[in-house]
Amino acid sequence: MNNNEIVTELETVVGERFVSNKPEVTYLYHYDFVTTEPEGKCDIAIIPGSTEEVQEIVKIANKYKIPLIPWVSGINFGSIATPRRGGIVVDLRRLNRVLEVNEDDMYAVVEGGITWADLQGYLEKNHPNLRAGITWSPPGTGVIPSCLCYGMFDLGMLGGTGAEFVNGIEAVLGSGDLVRVGSCSLSDYWYGRQPLPDLAGLFIGWEGTTGIVTKMGIKLWPKLPFREDFTGVALNMETGVPILLKLSKAGLGICDIVILNFGWGQSAQELNERDAVKDAVAANMPDFVCLITTQAYTEKQHEAQCEAIREICKKGRITLLSTEDGVEAIKPPPIQLWGCWNFSRGGGGQWIGSYCSNRDIVKYYNLSREVCLKYGKIPQFYSRIMFGGHYCVARSNVNFNKNDPNDINNARELLHEIHESVQDLGGVVMYKPPLWAVEYYKNKTLPATTELIEKIKNLLDPNNILNPGQGIGED
Numbered sequence: 001m002n003n004n005e006i007v008t009e010l011e012t013v014v015g016e017r018f019v020s021n022k023p024e025v026t027y028l029y030h031y032d033f034v035t036t037e038p039e040g041k042c043d044i045a046i047i048p049g050s051t052e053e054v055q056e057i058v059k060i061a062n063k064y065k066i067p068l069i070p071w072v073s074g075i076n077f078g079s080i081a082t083p084r085r086g087g088i089v090v091d092l093r094r095l096n097r098v099l100e101v102n103e104d105d106m107y108a109v110v111e112g113g114i115t116w117a118d119l120q121g122y123l124e125k126n127h128p129n130l131r132a133g134i135t136w137s138p139p140g141t142g143v144i145p146s147c148l149c150y151g152m153f154d155l156g157m158l159g160g161t162g163a164e165f166v167n168g169i170e171a172v173l174g175s176g177d178l179v180r181v182g183s184c185s186l187s188d189y190w191y192g193r194q195p196l197p198d199l200a201g202l203f204i205g206w207e208g209t210t211g212i213v214t215k216m217g218i219k220l221w222p223k224l225p226f227r228e229d230f231t232g233v234a235l236n237m238e239t240g241v242p243i244l245l246k247l248s249k250a251g252l253g254i255c256d257i258v259i260l261n262f263g264w265g266q267s268a269q270e271l272n273e274r275d276a277v278k279d280a281v282a283a284n285m286p287d288f289v290c291l292i293t294t295q296a297y298t299e300k301q302h303e304a305q306c307e308a309i310r311e312i313c314k315k316g317r318i319t320l321l322s323t324e325d326g327v328e329a330i331k332p333p334p335i336q337l338w339g340c341w342n343f344s345r346g347g348g349g350q351w352i353g354s355y356c357s358n359r360d361i362v363k364y365y366n367l368s369r370e371v372c373l374k375y376g377k378i379p380q381f382y383s384r385i386m387f388g389g390h391y392c393v394a395r396s397n398v399n400f401n402k403n404d405p406n407d408i409n410n411a412r413e414l415l416h417e418i419h420e421s422v423q424d425l426g427g428v429v430m431y432k433p434p435l436w437a438v439e440y441y442k443n444k445t446l447p448a449t450t451e452l453i454e455k456i457k458n459l460l461d462p463n464n465i466l467n468p469g470q471g472i473g474e475d
């Protein structure tokens, strides 16, 4: 492949300024900034400014059969935007506009590379009565990848995963064709995916291997006038989790329930490993922390909800702290503060993040805790009860020093072992899976299901140019 020739052709699409094969530019796109995964190679980086330009880029890539990797910030924790087989990284960050906000149906139509900072800033300024579900990821990370990859927001109890916030999609297929799915395929409205065949699934969970999403309709929510953020502490997961499951099914205006262990809390406090408590259980310290957010339209409703939450927690031996108790509760982070996490431990971080049954939260924690301690790492656990208590996400994080190959290796082995051990629970499925996890799941489905996935991939991306080597759908 003659890169210069391709760059010259790409320049006719986006102009000289927005395409480059210079190593000082391309090296930024070789790897996921934080994970243990091996780096890839970006041959050319390009930053398109419109859907039409994305289409032209896809046509050129098809002509040369060169890989294309859709990319917003590449900090997804699974290395799923890492160019495994070289090629062109399509940095979508110029496509960062909010195109429309519909206050009646509460949705926003946004472009494919919009970041959380772009979206939150726009809404605060122009639609202060509405809000988006927000991640805890750094402000410069992408909204659309979070939705496409089943990310989690601080409204998970209301709306489920990011994928469930998706109303409609415009995408350029691997073939170069432009499609729209959802109500926007028949009208100017992006109010939902009903009642047509739900083709959004052709792009959700595929990690950019079927199409480049150039626009998306996403659900917004009302910002209610009354809100309380409780922080709860209990002795252990066995005590705390069942009470939160009860709360999750009790209504009470709850829009978010997060479960953390002591180790996770220490990590968020930036305590380095030397000074942190290794195992809260052995140290006889409370190893269960939770965050519960409730909101209401009227003061009376709010008081009643808070009172019920307090009562249920008290009976279940969860000690709640809130402003009303005269204790400053842990406020939800000035959101993306958490993105600065792990400076003191060497900058590396990865997780085994899985969706699973609520039944398995405590078991997941205990299994992952054992493995972390075996590898000399502080167990760091995080779980969110989702969508009114219908399922949960459970996740075990590990920090490591990016400059220490032994530490990287240790973290890698730890992650594999947690993954192996939690599979015994059944129903535990990793999201944003790194390549090895994709391989693990590949032949676990019914053969006809695997075949169907491969056929869909072939249909949408006949030359296998989109994020190839990522595994999903490749036979």
Ligand SMILES: Cc1cc2nc3c(=O)[nH]c(=O)nc-3n(C[C@H](O)[C@H](O)[C@H](O)COP(=O)(O)OP(=O)(O)OC[C@H]3O[C@@H](n4cnc5c(N)ncnc54)[C@H](O)[C@@H]3O)c2cc1C
Pocket (backbone or CB within 6 Å): 034, 069, 070, 071, 072, 073, 074, 075, 076, 077, 080, 081, 092, 112, 113, 134, 135, 136, 137, 138, 140, 141, 142, 143, 144, 145, 146, 148, 149, 150, 151, 152, 153, 162, 206, 207, 208, 209, 211, 212, 213, 214, 338, 339, 340, 341, 467
């Ligand atoms: C400290 C920290 C905290 C985090 N907390 C959260 C959290 O609370 N919730 C959460 O959901 N995530 C969280 N994340 C993960 C991640 O940063 C977010 O999900 C983020 O929004 C993903 O965006 P990105 O820009 O990193 O995606 P990228 O890495 O650029 O892309 C991810 C995947 O989507 C594909 N893709 C990107 N754009 C498109 C497109 N337009 N069309 C098709 N495919 C596309 C890519 O090819 C890739 O496969 C966290 C990350 C960090 C580092």
